[in-house]
Amino acid sequence: MASIVRDRVRAQMVREIKDRALAQLAAGGAAALSISAIAKELGVSGPALYRYFPSRDALLADLIVDAYGDLAEALDRAAPGLPALAAAYRSWALAQPHRYRLLYGAPLPGYDAHDQRLVTAAQRAMNVLVARIEPGPEPDDRLAGQLRAWAGRSGTDADPATALRAVTAWSRLHGAVSLEIEGNYASMGIDPELLFAAEVEALSNGPLSSGP
Amino acid sequence: MASIVRDRVRAQMVREIKDRALAQLAAGGAAALSISAIAKELGVSGPALYRYFPSRDALLADLIVDAYGDLAEALDRAAPGLPALAAAYRSWALAQPHRYRLLYGAPLPGYDAHDQRLVTAAQRAMNVLVARIEPGPEPDDRLAGQLRAWAGRSGTDADPATALRAVTAWSRLHGAVSLEIEGNYASMGIDPELLFAAEVEALSNGPLSSGP
């Protein structure tokens, strides 16, 4: 039987490593994440961290999986209705842009986007979106087939009309949120919130919305 | 009077440096851009490059300005109508994702987003979008004021209805294109082109379109 105390101390250390790692991401992007620097901040030698993570990439992968899970939870906690869901998505991203970039920004050099853990984690976040959205109009046959297959693989078995609306919503939310995060609207002197509201409105009442 | 031959050789060298730099960006992202590595590829010592660019950051800034200009030109060459404009935007991004990321991806650590040269270059690309788009519905007062001020500063003096449609189009195009570039649709087994077509359709006929 493992020692409970030792396990708890260990879990605490893992938490602290991740916290420092996230702080580094926030400060300087993914390129700034450094095992050595984290160790220094924790007052420990560099190699010590290899007791907790087999490599820098493994640490990064853990952070990504955590972030997908966290976003999925945030979406799941949103009140019913598309506006609340959209607001939850935006809030999560604005509160921690460095983590949002980790999920949907540029892939890191040498990082394997096809890692099964990462694909599964990403799917989990999308599943919440699909589960909480109303169906839109019917897609054409080709697209419907692809959407059906995707929904099947993900285990949600959502109908194509719902899947399409989820993907469309995601695309638009990502467009608005990522431009906001990088300061593009701010540098134009335009309030991102007003633009976001207009996009949510269009999603609710546009040709891809649920209502007629 | 300067030597024409020398100037031509120099311009050629600048071109080659930029070409190698772009190849590095394509291969490993902005973090992989290295003065030393470029020099090595060109068969020249590292410090030699400082005859052409005062620093790594200056080289990067030049690449960014070039990319904005190139995108602006590509948009300007598009046939009339929103579908062609949207297709031009997407084509440019797909053909050179590394340059697209340079423009609208995460800012680089230590890089100054408020550099006047960069802001001006970015504005130029947006101006083309504004100039080539039909007006949409009228925005509400607050948004209209901000859009008017922005258009005024940019020298286009577009009306708010046109500016809003341009910004909305940009946001949606960016959402679709950036998710496509990072392989998000591919990993879902969905053809990005079909989704893009649906978005262009919505932009053309949705509540933010020019028509009634």
Place this chain on the structure above:
DNA sequence: TGTACATCAGTGAACGCGCGTTCACTGATGTAC
């Protein structure tokens, strides 16, 4: 046309930095009898 000078491109050595990772090892903490 020839000569003196200025400009420019490029070199090699050096500075100081930080990185991920491996290795042999010490010491503390837990487990089994």
Place this chain on the structure above:
DNA sequence: TGTACATCAGTGAACGCGCGTTCACTGATGTAC
């Protein structure tokens, strides 16, 4: 309760790497008279 052993956390030295940038310098190319 005490003792032998196993597990685990952490250390310090080392390896090999690449980076941006500065500096004093050489040699070639251009310019002015």
